[in-house]
Amino acid sequence: MAKTIKNVLYILLWRLGVFAIARRLHKNQALILTYHGVLSKASDNYVNRNCVSAAMFDRQVRWLKKHYTVMPLSELVAAIRGEKPLPPYAAAITFDDGFLNNYSVALPILMKHNVPATIFLTTGYIGANGAKLWTERVDSIIYSSTLPRLKVQMNGQPVEFDVSSQKARERASDRIRSYLKSQNPEEREKQIIALERQIEQERNFIDEMDERYKFMSWEDAKVLAESGMELGSHTVSHSILSTLATDKLREELQDSKITIEEKLQRDCPLFSYPNGTERDFSPRDQDMLRKLGYRAAFSQVYGFNPPGSNPYALKRINIARSENFAYFLAKITGVWGLMKNLPGMK
Numbered sequence: 001m002a003k004t005i006k007n008v009l010y011i012l013l014w015r016l017g018v019f020a021i022a023r024r025l026h027k028n029q030a031l032i033l034t035y036h037g038v039l040s041k042a043s044d045n046y047v048n049r050n051c052v053s054a055a056m057f058d059r060q061v062r063w064l065k066k067h068y069t070v071m072p073l074s075e076l077v078a079a080i081r082g083e084k085p086l087p088p089y090a091a092a093i094t095f096d097d098g099f100l101n102n103y104s105v106a107l108p109i110l111m112k113h114n115v116p117a118t119i120f121l122t123t124g125y126i127g128a129n130g131a132k133l134w135t136e137r138v139d140s141i142i143y144s145s146t147l148p149r150l151k152v153q154m155n156g157q158p159v160e161f162d163v164s165s166q167k168a169r170e171r172a173s174d175r176i177r178s179y180l181k182s183q184n185p186e187e188r189e190k191q192i193i194a195l196e197r198q199i200e201q202e203r204n205f206i207d208e209m210d211e212r213y214k215f216m217s218w219e220d221a222k223v224l225a226e227s228g229m230e231l232g233s234h235t236v237s238h239s240i241l242s243t244l245a246t247d248k249l250r251e252e253l254q255d256s257k258i259t260i261e262e263k264l265q266r267d268c269p270l271f272s273y274p275n276g277t278e279r280d281f282s283p284r285d286q287d288m289l290r291k292l293g294y295r296a297a298f299s300q301v302y303g304f305n306p307p308g309s310n311p312y313a314l315k316r317i318n319i320a321r322s323e324n325f326a327y328f329l330a331k332i333t334g335v336w337g338l339m340k341n342l343p344g345m346k
């Protein structure tokens, strides 16, 4: 069915009160949302897969706050595990991967509404390019440029670098960085700004790329924790668990947990499966999580979680790019799950 017709249908269902009825049907089943990125402005420059705009996120959080009991994920887990009662309309917000925009764009919105969230960190990527080291600035200029060549003044002579392929960009970055290492900070800054100027026309695009793909730093993660957000593990390298040998599996689950606990000085009892479809994790992986002291693990299988659900295979509802609010409501109320199986809705 065409997308616009579907959207009109969802708006109609909303007006008819179908979403309100569906929401009540899931009153005693926890709703857990998955986000990846929140971008300060929406753009058509590239496909913002798995991202929502700041304006849309604000509207969604406002709605959740008004119609649900938005709780810290660890408390929701305790209720699902039967350690305390599950409040009606319990919901939790989660973020996968650990992108900088969770900190720079989403956090202020969460704080404004006084709503908690959990961010699952891919620990091997945290701090990898979110830092403001000059070497990484140079790297990001070179890697994000779509120009075929870049010019750098070396010992007073202009030198041209081929940056038209991945290999060429790597070579150029290595040579430019090693040259700049030999320069004093003022000269170095001048050269980096000159590099940035060459790709000025692409500036907006690069800002957006940064906002979409940059990972946060451990400092950012610390601020998130101090602001009342929970930080969980999403492995070290974002490997799909079912593809790993058991030794490697233990390493991914254990090392990420220890790193988070050491860096943030707090427990890390929550885990989110990379990719997270039914194929991507097995009973072996759930056993390992339990043995290593994790209390719950979250998949990307669509659905709700009544108390007593397997805490190592909890379901979530993914919120991807959509500027259509009725579609969001269809997803979180469960109407979307019922309709996608109807003939003609594919």
Ligand SMILES: [Zn+2]
Binding pocket: 096, 097, 234, 238, 273, 274, 275
């Ligand atoms: Zn992920």
